[in-house]
Amino acid sequence: MERRGEAGGRVCMSQTVFPAHADHRGELSAGQLLKWMDATACLAAEKHAGVSCVTASMDDIQFEDAARVGQIITIKAKVNRAFKTSMEVGIKVTVQDVLTNVEKIVSVAYATYVAKPVGAGKIELEPIKLLSAQDHLEHTLAIERRRIRLGYEQVFENLMLESNKEDTFEDEDAVSTEFTHVQSIELVQPPHANHHGNTFGGQIMAWMETVASISASRLCHSYPILKSVNMFKFWGPSVVGDRLVFNAIVNNTFQNSVEVGVRVEAYNCEEWIKDQARHINSAFLIFNAVNDKGQLLTFPKIKPTTKDGMRRYRGAVVRRRIQLARKCMLSAKEDKPSDPWERSNQAYMSYSNVATLTHLAAKLGWEITSTLDDVKIWTHEEGDVLSLKVEMQVKIPSRLAFSLLSDFTLCQQWDKHVLSCEVLQAVNEDEKIYYVTSLPVTGDKPRDFVILVSQRQPCKPSEPYVVAVKSVTLTSVPPSPEYCRSEILCAGFEIHSESNSNCKVCYFNQVTSGLMPYLVANLTGSSKAIEDTALECIKFLEREGSKS
Ligand SMILES: CCCC(=O)SCCNC(=O)CCNC(=O)[C@H](O)C(C)(C)COP(=O)(O)OP(=O)(O)OC[C@H]1O[C@@H](n2cnc3c(N)ncnc32)[C@H](O)[C@@H]1OP(=O)(O)O
Numbered sequence: 001m002e003r004r005g006e007a008g009g010r011v012c013m014s015q016t017v018f019p020a021h022a023d024h025r026g027e028l029s030a031g032q033l034l035k036w037m038d039a040t041a042c043l044a045a046e047k048h049a050g051v052s053c054v055t056a057s058m059d060d061i062q063f064e065d066a067a068r069v070g071q072i073i074t075i076k077a078k079v080n081r082a083f084k085t086s087m088e089v090g091i092k093v094t095v096q097d098v099l100t101n102v103e104k105i106v107s108v109a110y111a112t113y114v115a116k117p118v119g120a121g122k123i124e125l126e127p128i129k130l131l132s133a134q135d136h137l138e139h140t141l142a143i144e145r146r147r148i149r150l151g152y153e154q155v156f157e158n159l160m161l162e163s164n165k166e167d168t169f170e171d172e173d174a175v176s177t178e179f180t181h182v183q184s185i186e187l188v189q190p191p192h193a194n195h196h197g198n199t200f201g202g203q204i205m206a207w208m209e210t211v212a213s214i215s216a217s218r219l220c221h222s223y224p225i226l227k228s229v230n231m232f233k234f235w236g237p238s239v240v241g242d243r244l245v246f247n248a249i250v251n252n253t254f255q256n257s258v259e260v261g262v263r264v265e266a267y268n269c270e271e272w273i274k275d276q277a278r279h280i281n282s283a284f285l286i287f288n289a290v291n292d293k294g295q296l297l298t299f300p301k302i303k304p305t306t307k308d309g310m311r312r313y314r315g316a317v318v319r320r321r322i323q324l325a326r327k328c329m330l331s332a333k334e335d336k337p338s339d340p341w342e343r344s345n346q347a348y349m350s351y352s353n354v355a356t357l358t359h360l361a362a363k364l365g366w367e368i369t370s371t372l373d374d375v376k377i378w379t380h381e382e383g384d385v386l387s388l389k390v391e392m393q394v395k396i397p398s399r400l401a402f403s404l405l406s407d408f409t410l411c412q413q414w415d416k417h418v419l420s421c422e423v424l425q426a427v428n429e430d431e432k433i434y435y436v437t438s439l440p441v442t443g444d445k446p447r448d449f450v451i452l453v454s455q456r457q458p459c460k461p462s463e464p465y466v467v468a469v470k471s472v473t474l475t476s477v478p479p480s481p482e483y484c485r486s487e488i489l490c491a492g493f494e495i496h497s498e499s500n501s502n503c504k505v506c507y508f509n510q511v512t513s514g515l516m517p518y519l520v521a522n523l524t525g526s527s528k529a530i531e532d533t534a535l536e537c538i539k540f541l542e543r544e545g546s547k548s
Contacts, residue, residue, distance in 0.1 A: 009048030009079030009087070009128055013040040017069050023223070028067040030226035031206030033093065036075055037109065038202030041089040044077035045113035048087060049125055052194075053113040055201030056086060058232040059149060060326060061109040066225075067095035073106070080135075081142035082125035086114045088142040110145055118196055152231065152322070159318040159525045174303040175219060177313070180250035180260075182215045188242045199238045204264060204281055205229075207246060212260040212285040215248040219258055220297055224287035227257060230319050232283045238266040245277070249309075251284070252316035253299035255365040259316040260285050284319055321369055324379055324386070325523035338471035338487055341433065341452065349472060350431050353454045357468040357492045360387055360508050369523060375534040377522065387490075388519055390507040390534050396545030398495045398503035402465035404544055405493050405505070406455040408434045414540035415533055419446060424477065430455050435477060440484070441517050448483035450474050453492075461497065464506075468492040486514045505541070507534070 013036060015021075021032045038055055045053040067073050073095055080088045093106040115123050130136050184207070186192075192203045209226060216224035238244060248262045261284050265277035289297040304313045341349060366378040366389055378389040394401055404410060412418045417439045425433040436449045449471060456466040471487040479485035491509040498504055509515055521527035 009044050009089075011040050011044040011047060011077050013075045013077075015073045015075075017067050017071050017073060019069055022069045025066075025223065026069050028069075028071075028073065028095075029206075029209075030063065031209040033063075033067075033073070033106070034061075034205040034209065035200065035202035036073070037077075037091050037093065037107075038111070038200060038205065040075040041077040041091050041111045042113060042201075044079055044089050045087050045115075048079040048082065048128060049113075049115040049123070051115050051117040051120075051123060052196060053087075054116050054198065054237065055232075055234050056112040056114045057149065057234065058109060058111040058201075058205070058229070059145065060231060060323060061107055061229045063107050063227055065095060065104045065106050067106060070098060072096045072098060078138075079128050080110075080138040081146075082128050083146065084124055085122045086112050087125060087128075088112055088146065090138055110142075112146075112149070149231075155322060155524050156315075156318055159321060160314060162525055163314050163318060174301040177250055177302050177304045177309045178306075180215045180218045180248075180302075182211050182218075182246075182248045184211045184214075184246045184248075186244045186246070188238060188240050188244060190240055193240045197240045199240075199242070199244070201232070201234055204234070204238070204244070205232055205283070207244065208232075208248075208262040208264065208281070208283055209285065211246040211248040212262050213287065215250055215260045216258050216285075216287040216289070219250055219253065219299055219302070220287075220289040222289040222291070222297060224258070224289050226285060227288050228286045228323070230259075230284040230286065230323060232281065234281055236266075236278055236280045238278075238280050239268075242266045242268055243272055244280075249312070250302055251312040252320075253302050254320060254367055256296040256298060257286050257288055258299050259319065260287065261312055261316075284316070286323075320367075321523045321525075324369070324381070325520045337485075338450075338473050341472040341474055346427065346431075349452060349470075350454045353452055353468040353470045353492075354456055354466055356470070356490045357466060357494070357508060360490055360510065361389075361464075361494050361506065363387075370531070372531055372535075374538055375531050377530060379519075379523075386511045386519075388509045388511060388515065388530075390530060392505045392507070392534050392538050393498075394503050394505050394538050394541045394545075395501060396503065396541055397501060398465055398497035400545050400548060401495050401503050401505055401541050402455070402457070402467065404541055405495065406453065406467045408432070408436070408451075408453055410540075410544075414536040416536070417533070424450070424474065433472065433474065437483060438486075441514055443484070445482070445484045447486040447514060448480075449486050449488060450477050451488055464497075465495040466492065467495075487512055488514075505537070507537075 017028045021028055023029045042053055076092045078090050080090045089111050091109045094103050095106050096103045130139055186207055188199045193199050213224050245265045248260050251259045251261045264281040266280045304310045363380055366380045368378050370377040374393040376391040380387040409421050419437040421434055421436045423432055424435050432453050434451050438447045440446050451469050452472045454468045469488055469491040489510045489512055494506045496504045518529050522530045
């Protein structure tokens with residue numbers, strides 16, 4: 001059976017947030033929002049398919065801003081691409097303040113719906129009609145997102161195998177995960193289901209959010225706020241009359257967030273008596289919590305007490321890596337030209353070079369993402385800014401490491417991505433401008449950089465040596481057609497003395513489009529380029545150090 005494609009597959013829902021939709025803070029509850037999002041997206045899918053559709057999954061959902069009572073929520077859903085029997089629907093949620101007219105984005109999400117005509121076989125969907133450049137772009141990107149969506153399990157399994165090592169839980173204050181287990185039950189009634197009697201996906205998501213939030217509250221002693229959801233998948237249907245049992249438990253905590261896993265099992269009357277559950281849905285929800293001043297709370301460490309708990313604990317770390325990789329892709333902005341290096345602003349530029357690196361290094365909330373014997377990789381998230389730290393243990397004195405790392409003409413000896421490096425201006429003993437060329441990241445054009453390297457010795461033994469790096473613009477070295485001009489926002493080294501013969505070298509980099517593919521590949525386990533470069537750097541420092 002074939003359906004004709006109709007222009008559109010677009011639907012818009014507008015709602016005023018009333019107290020009945022809100023939580024105790026007077027903000028629109030995440031559960032209510034998920035219900036509206038699912039209903040709008042399903043109606044868009046059905047408009048295209050011309051038959052009933054069911055929710056197969058909702059990709060990672062991030063909630064950027066809250067909506068308050070009295071504000072207007074607008075949900076726009078559009079079918080981006082029809083595959084065979086399934087469609088990707090893009091959902092954009094905005095909130096508008098009635099008094100000021102200011103509009104903000106609450107969430108952008110992607111869901112997959114499958115056409116399911118009642119009492120008939122599968123139907124093959126018509127392609128959608130592309131009316132604008134934006135439609136073309138979304139259509140192209142939809143196939144990429146489908147690849148990520150359908151390949152997610154494989155990436156996850158590979159990373160789980162890689163992380164298959166015993167964790168130790170020495171922290172005495174760590175809270176047992178069992179303490180956060182919450183169970184709840186719901187009877188599916190007609191208002192919870194569509195006209196065919198199938199439970200609304202959004203209703204199931206809303207119930208899941210409620211139990212997950214109770215589970216998270218056991219740890220933070222505050223009201224958790226849903227920040228993101230790691231893929232809702234609807235494995236099988238449930239209908240009016242089914243009993244749905246929800247089990248939620250905290251899987252892991254990170255600096256300012258907690259991951260709660262929820263499993264949903266359905267039973268009809270007969271299955272209920274025989275205790276035969278149907279696993280219909282699982283999802284992982286990430287919450288923050290704030291104090292009364294709106295500052296993010298730090299979650300306590302947790303310790304799993306069972307084999308399953310340990311698997312969930314490691315699974316949360318892996319999901320966090322995949323989620324960071326996604327964030328990395330989204331946060332890497334177009335490279336913008338850096339500030340011009342002019343006589344009038346040289347002192348300011350050198351100061352800001354060192355100050356920006358020092359601030360980045362001092363930030364709280366770095367999270368470890370991978371560990372080798374001598375190399376540790378950390379990431380830091382703040383708003384949409386993602387940064388990387390690579391920590392290396394080196395068996396040479398810190399002073400020597402500083403002198404080797406601050407001479408950028410030597411970096412070709414340990415970083416195989418660097419093609420050439422020359423000094424353009426030795427401004428003074430502590431400031432130099434270099435011209436660097438490096439291997440292409442995408443396409444086949446090599447990249448080039450004009451960078452200011454500022455080096456600083458410590459005033460006290462407890463302070464680190466600093467080598468700060470940022471891009472500058474020199475009128476004498478304009479971008480050329482042979483190279484892709486690339487920018488470094490904030491990067492460099494801090495070198496800490498550990499003893500007379502050992503030091504710890506920390507490399508920092510705020511993610512830009514040039515670094516993004518390496519970090520994404522590292523986070524998703526498909527490459528070890530960052531670790532390999534760090535190991536080469538250690539080898540180079542120790543080899544050169546042994547000559548002195
Ligand atoms: C607002 C009203 C709407 C609702 O709320 S409906 C209620 C909530 N949802 C449900 O109850 C659905 C429960 N799940 C199901 O019934 C089935 O698992 C589902 C989704 C129909 C798929 O089953 P089948 O058709 O047997 O599976 P299949 O392997 O042949 O796949 C058919 C197409 O679906 C796609 N698919 C399946 N699982 C997916 C997932 N997790 N994420 C994204 N896409 C998924 C699959 O790739 C295939 O696509 P295509 O045919 O190549 O276009």
